[in-house]
Amino acid sequence: MTPTHRWRAGSLRQLILLAFLLVVTPLGVLLLQASNELVEQARQGREQARLSLEISQRNLQLDVLAEDILRSARQYAILQRSDIRTRQQEQIGHYRNQLDIQSFLLRGNPVIPSLQDTLSLIEQAQNGEIGLPLLEQLALLTGELISESNRQLEQRLTELDRQARATQQALWLLAAILIAVSALLMLFFSLRISRPVSQLIGRIRALGHGQPQNTKPLRGPRELVDLNAQLDWLGDHLNELEEEKQRFLRHISHELKTPLSTLREGSDLMAEEVAGPLTDNQREIVELIQRNSFELQTLIEQLLDYNRLQQPGPLDVRSTSLDSCLNAALHPHKLLLEQKQIRLERPLKDAKWSTDRAMLHRILSNLISNAIYYGDEQGKLSVCYQIQDSQMHIDIGNIGPTIPAAEIDQIFKPFFQGKNRRRGPLKGSGIGLSVAHDAAVALGATLSLAHNADHKVVFRIMLPAVNDSHAT
Incomplete structure (x- = not known):
């Protein structure tokens, strides 16, 4: 047995060309079928119009001939002239010819057999005297023939209209089917292109965020x-x-x-x-x-x-004293706080929350370091805790220059250096806030800029509730 392989277009250009041809083909079939039907309907309409005109003209001739035959008979009855008799016989022969043609065009007309019988009686009586009642009956039947032929023409036009409506419905059904087929083909080929493109976009985003790559082979x-x-x-x-x-x-x-x-x-x-x-x-x-x-x-x-x-490794989540963690984060900065004469405001009451102490210490240490180095001398460093919406909010603020609005979206990016420069002999690395943000993400917390106005900057840590933890 030969192995089967899934079909795949050789190139994107070939796939687009094939998709165009397959999508256009049903529409082309629809246009061809519609044009053929329209041509056929137009032909039938022209044929019916020609036939109606011919039948109407012949009906008019038969009516005129019937009147002429009756008039000639009356003249002959009075004048008894042979030329009038001869003319009457010619009129009867011409009427016979026209009636034979009309009987071919109006098959199934019930008046034609009666007319033919009456005309036969008239032709048999040509050698003798033709009675006026027989000729009057011929004129009367000619009128009935005209009425019946008009009715037949109306039936034919009605049938032609019915066929046109049936053809229209068939074309609508065909159009719906072919448009559905075209839509399915468009969907199929769009998926053939969009699916691998979406996979590539996902891979590019994963590369940009340093996430694990999807090694599934790409088909397209x-x-x-x-x-x-x-x-x-x-x-x-x-x-x-x-x-x-x-x-x-x-x-x-x-x-x-x-x-x-x-x-x-x-x-x-x-x-x-x-x-x-x-x-x-x-x-x-x-x-x-x-x-x-x-x-x-x-x-x-x-x-x-x-x-x-x-x-990051696994978290060690346990009940943690926020004051103890804050003290550990403040301890290395005590000398700098004294040198810059920065006043510390902190909560008077301790609070506990279930979290990873090492991660929280890393966040607090970097935020405090950032507040000290970018804050004003003789300024203030404020720390407060509060529970809001089942989350522990820790605010760390300092008195100092505010962050420019154009830089707010970039302050948590690694190695970003804003317009405000770190105050001290050493230039900052630009990763302090980035480390705090990444630690917050690893902790499942949120780090955001809560206040940035009036010469005051406040960052907020929102610690999530773990196992319905509450402050004590």
Whole structure:
């Protein structure tokens, strides 16, 4: 047995051409059938019109001949002239010829047999005297023949009209069938094109969002199959680049973190005056080293967090003290808060919520860092909790420049740097808010800009309810 293969058009151009031909063919058949029917109806109409005209003219001739025959008979009865008799005989012969033709055209006319019998009696009496009653009967029957022929013509016209309506209904039915066939063909070929195109669009979106690729083979025109193969290559290449990026981030973070830890330990020992007392100038230098090394460590931690969040692991959801998590996030920034003389406003009462502590700490730490570095000196850092619509809302705000409206849609994108610059000796990496946003997504929470006016910026974390959790 020979294996069967599913049919596939060789190229997109061939598929479109084939679709056009197959869709147009039923419409062409419909037009051809309609034109043939119209030609046939027109022919029948012309034939019926010609026949009606011929029958009407012959009826008029028969009526005139019947009157002439009756008039000649009356003249002969008075004048007894042979020429009148001869003319009457010619008129009767001509009437016979016209009646024979009319009997052929008007088959089934019930008056014609009576006319033919009456005419035979008249022809038999031509050698003798033709009675006027017989001729009057001929004129009367001629009138009946005209009426009956008109009725027959009306029947034929009615039949022709019925045939036209039947033909019209048949054409409508044929049109409906052929249009349905064309629609089905259009649907079939549109699916043959749109389905692989939709798959390609899905793959491109998945590539853009770094989602797993669908490796199902694509069926369709050759150009789309080739494009799918190019997307396969692009996906593999992007995966390789992503692995290289992850490897680079791990390596560079490790290489930076090791000497930084040594630098921080040395500066801490100097600040504690283990090596001896410090002058005021020396203490100021040591504090500068401590502050900048902490900022550098924060940047490195953000890079590591960004690297981890690209492939998040399982969550450890449990009842968490929000005050405890907030304290852990604020602790590394205490020195900077004191140096910038930023006033802290926080809830007076603790709250608990079922969530992943590590993820929430990552969000809070980056939002607090962002609020401190972009806030005004002698400003205010505010944190508040509230339950709304079965969700825990955590607002973190600062007094400082607002975010430009044109940048709001981009602030959560990795490495985005807005017009407002970070205040300090080190330039930000642009991934703090991105890390917080990705951590919120991994947590099933929502991070949004809640307020951005009047020289105040507030970000809101909306933690979802887990197993009907409630604040305590």
